[in-house]
Structure formats: C-alpha cells, structure tokens
Amino acid sequence: MVIDGRKIAEVFGEQIKERVIKIKKRGIDPHIALINVGDDPASKVYIAKKEKLTASVGISSTVYKFDDDVKENELAKLIEKLNLDEKVHAILLQSPLPKKFQFQKFVDLIDPRKDVDGLTVINQGKLFSGEPGVIPCTPQGVLHLIHSVQENIAGLHSVILGRSIIVGRPLAQLLLNANCTVTILHSYSHNMKSVCQTADILVSAMGKPLFIDGEFVKPGAIVIDVGVNRIEKNGLKKIVGDIVFDDVSKIAAALTPVPNGVGPMTVAYLMHNTLNLAHCH
Ligand code: NAP
Numbered sequence: 001m002v003i004d005g006r007k008i009a010e011v012f013g014e015q016i017k018e019r020v021i022k023i024k025k026r027g028i029d030p031h032i033a034l035i036n037v038g039d040d041p042a043s044k045v046y047i048a049k050k051e052k053l054t055a056s057v058g059i060s061s062t063v064y065k066f067d068d069d070v071k072e073n074e075l076a077k078l079i080e081k082l083n084l085d086e087k088v089h090a091i092l093l094q095s096p097l098p099k100k101f102q103f104q105k106f107v108d109l110i111d112p113r114k115d116v117d118g119l120t121v122i123n124q125g126k127l128f129s130g131e132p133g134v135i136p137c138t139p140q141g142v143l144h145l146i147h148s149v150q151e152n153i154a155g156l157h158s159v160i161l162g163r164s165i166i167v168g169r170p171l172a173q174l175l176l177n178a179n180c181t182v183t184i185l186h187s188y189s190h191n192m193k194s195v196c197q198t199a200d201i202l203v204s205a206m207g208k209p210l211f212i213d214g215e216f217v218k219p220g221a222i223v224i225d226v227g228v229n230r231i232e233k234n235g236l237k238k239i240v241g242d243i244v245f246d247d248v249s250k251i252a253a254a255l256t257p258v259p260n261g262v263g264p265m266t267v268a269y270l271m272h273n274t275l276n277l278a279h280c281h
Contacts, residue, residue: 001149001253001254001255002249002254002255002256002257003145003148003149003224003254003255003256003257003261004257004260005141005145005256005257005260005261005262005263005264005265006260006264008144008145008148008264008265009141009264009265009267009268010264012144012265012268012272013053013056013057013268013271016057016268016271016272016275017057017058019275020057020058020059020275021058023275023278023279024058028089028278028279028281029060029087030058030059030060030089030090030274030275030278031059031060031061031062031087031088031089031090031274031278032050032054032059032060032061032062032088032089032090032091032092032116032270032274033061033062033064033082033088033090033091033092034047034050034051034061034062034063034064034092034094035063035064035066035075035078035079035091035092035093035094036063036064036065036066036094037065037066037068037070037075037093037094037097037098037101038066038067038068038096038097038098039067039068040096042228042230043094043095043096046094047063047094049267050092050267050270051063053267053271054270054271054274057271059271059274059275062088064078068098072101075101075106076106076109079091079093079106079109079110080109082114083109083110083111083114086281088114089114089274089277089278089281090114090116090273090274090277090278091110091111091114091115091116092116092117092270093106093107093110093117095166104119104121104165107119107120108120108121112133112134113277113280114277115134116134116137116270116273116274116277117134117136117137117166117270117273118133118134118135118136118137118170118273119136119165119166123135124165124169124170127170127173127174128173130177134273134276134277135170135174135273136165136166136167136170137266137267137269137270137272137273138166138167138171138205138226138262138265138266138269139167139170139171139173139174140174140265140269140272140273141262141264141265141266141268141269142167142171142174142203142224142226142262142265143171143174143175143178144265144269145224145256145261145262145265146201146222146224149222149253149254150222153175153178153179153180153200153201154178154179154180155179155180155181156180156181156200156201157180157181157183157198157199157200157201158172158175158180158181158182158183158199158200158201158202158203159182159183159184159185159195159196159198159199159201159202159203160172160175160182160183160184160185160203160205161185161186161192161196161202161203161204161205161206161212161242162184162185162186162204162205162206162207162226163184163186164205167205167226168184168186168205169184171203171205172184175201180201183195183199192216193215193216196212196216196217196218197215197216197217197218198218199217199218199221200218200220200221200222201221201222201223201224202216202217202218202221202222202223202224202252203223203224203226204223204224204225204226204227204241204242204243205226205227205242206227206242207227207228207229207242208227208229208242209227209229209231209240209241209242210229210240210241210242210243210244211227211242211243212225212242212243212244212248213243213244213247213248214244214247214248214250214251216248217248217251217252218251219251219252220252220253221251221252221253222252222253222254222255223243223248223252223254223255223256224255224256224261224262225241225242225243225245225255225256225257225258225261225262226241226242226262227240227241227242227243227258228241228258228259228263229241229242239258239259240258241256241257241258241261243255243258245257245258
C-alpha cells in the first residue's frame with residue numbers, strides 16, 4: 001500500500017482552514033515569518049512552497065531573504081525584531097544556513113513561544129522531558145502518516161535511520177510517547193541491515209539516495225521515507241528518497257513515496273504549529 005502523503009495533507013489542510021476561519025473571527029490574523037539565508041536551491045523551493053501553501057489556508061506570511069554574505073548581527077537583529085513584533089506569531093529559520101553560521105546559535109535567538117519548528121533548546125528540552133512545547137513539524141508529519149496505517153503502535157519496534165535534531169531525535173521521542181520500542185541508527189552504527197530487518201516501523205532520514213532496498217525491510221513493515229535527494233540519472237535531474245521504492249513496495253505493508261510522502265505533511269504541520277502559536281498569543 002502506498003501512503004499518499006499529499007492526500008492526507010490535503011485532508012488535514014481542510015481542518016486547518018476551519019481553524020483559521022475560527023481564529024480570525026476572534027480578531028487574530030495568524031502570521032509566520034520565513035527567513036531564508038543564502039542561495040541553497042532546495043531552500044528557495046521550500047520557502048516558496050511554504051509561502052504558497054500557508055496563503056492557501058488563510059495564514060499570512062512574510063519572507064525575509066538574505067545573501068550568503070549577510071553579517072551575523074544583521075540576522076540576529078531581524079530575529080530580535082520579529083520576536084517583539086506582536087503581529088508575528090511564528091518564526092521559521094530555514095535550514096541549512098551557509099556554513100559560516102552555526103544553525104543552533106541563531107535558532108536559539110528565536111523566542112521559544114514563536115519557535116514554529118520546535119528547534120530551540122527550550123522546546124527540545126520540553127519534548128525530551130514530556131512538557132508541553134512546540135514539536136518539530138517533520139516528525140509530527142511522520143507520526144501522522146504512521147497512524148494513518150495503524151492507530152495503535154504500542155510495543156512495535158521502530159527503527160529510525162538518522163539522529164538529527166530536525167528529524168531523528170524528536171521522532172524518537174514521539175515514538176517513545178506512543179509506547180514503541182525505539183532504535184536510532186546513524187553513521188557509526190554496526191549491522192544496520194540486520195537491525196532494520198527487525199523493524200515493524202522503519203523510518204529513513206539519512207539523505208542517502210536509494211540506500212535502503214528490500215533486503216533491509218521486514219515483510220509487512222510500515223516504511224517511511226523522509227529523505228529528499230537530488231540526483232542526476234541519464235542526464236536528467238530528479239528527486240529520490242533514501243528508499244528504493246519499487247523494491248521495498250513488494251515487501252512492506254505500507255510505504256511513503258518521494259515526492260508526495262512526508263514533504264506535504266511537514267508543511268501541513270508548519271501551519272498547524274503556526275495556528276497553535278497564534279492561539280497562545
Ligand atoms: P542530517 O542532519 O544530515 O542528518 C542525517 C543523519 O543520517 C545523521 O544522523 C547521519 O549520521 C545519518 N546518516 C548519514 N549517512 C548515514 C549512513 N550511511 N548510515 C547511517 N546513518 C547515516 O539530515 P536531516 O536534516 O535530518 O535530513 C535527512 C534527510 O531528510 C535529507 O534528505 C533531508 O533533505 C530530508 N528532510 C526531508 C524533510 C521533508 O519534509 N520531507 C524534512 C527534513 C529533512 P551522523 O549523525 O552519524 O552523521
């Protein structure tokens with residue numbers, strides 16, 4: 001079975017639209033600030049998508065673009081200004097930043113109450129300790145997709161490939177909260193294939209094109225492909241995930257495609273989090 005992330009995100013988007021109508025009736029106009037530094041082509045595409053989709057549900061946005069050579073204090077000043085701006089409910093600093101910037105240092109300048117992707121150390125700590133806070137968008141989207149196949153996942157073995165603060169680590173917390181047994185694999189892990197073969201739920205977030213073939217997958221597993229990799233094949237540029245879709249689809253019970261798997265859910269949860277922050281305003 002193919003898990004159609006685009007369709008699931010569309011249904012979720014309809015609920016978000018309803019919430020936007022309700023919050024606007026209360027006189028609140030939800031607004032997100034999107035900050036893009038440098039000229040990473042993928043980031044430009046993501047920012048444009050986020051701008052368009054938020055507008056489609058009635059959430060307004062402002063995009064702030066900086067060149068690679070922006071001074072650190074200029075970026076810091078913008079974040080401070082947005083923190084104080086009552087009209088701005090959510091701030092997203094698009095990753096990656098150019099190499100000279102330390103991403104976490106700038107994320108931590110964001111007021112945790114406006115930290116829409118839940119990446120400040122305050123929100124990371126809250127998730128880790130089970131306190132209410134902002135939860136990163138992509139892991140929430142991944143969990144939603146898993147639940148679309150199976151509501152009760154308690155006791156299942158989830159294996160996550162990747163331990164970044166954006167995907168792997170927060171997802172591990174969410175799956176623990178759902179009472180899964182959780183294993184995280186990373187670039188120092190041994191016996192990756194045999195560990196993956198024990199996964200009832202396998203999530204790949206490595207950014208390694210077509211790394212996971214059918215041999216990694218337990219028959220009947222739920223497989224989620226977070227990876228977005230730009231490759232060139234026969235002179236054509238294309239986007240692929242970490243997973244060899246055709247191969248794994250013969251073995252897994254359910255599998256997300258790339259594109260139209262996790263990507264649309266990430267944007268849907270960006271809107272969901274923006275609304276939650278606007279509510280708390
Ligand atoms: P990242 O920060 O580069 O982290 C990659 C993780 O994968 C690291 O933990 C790394 O291990 C691990 N890894 C890399 N190669 C490995 C290997 N050969 N074996 C085992 N582990 C390996 O990347 P990220 O920001 O989490 O993103 C991961 C992927 O997801 C990228 O393709 C990104 O574009 C995509 N993504 C998609 C969405 C979406 O909405 N669809 C959202 C976010 C990210 P170490 O920690 O040991 O280095």
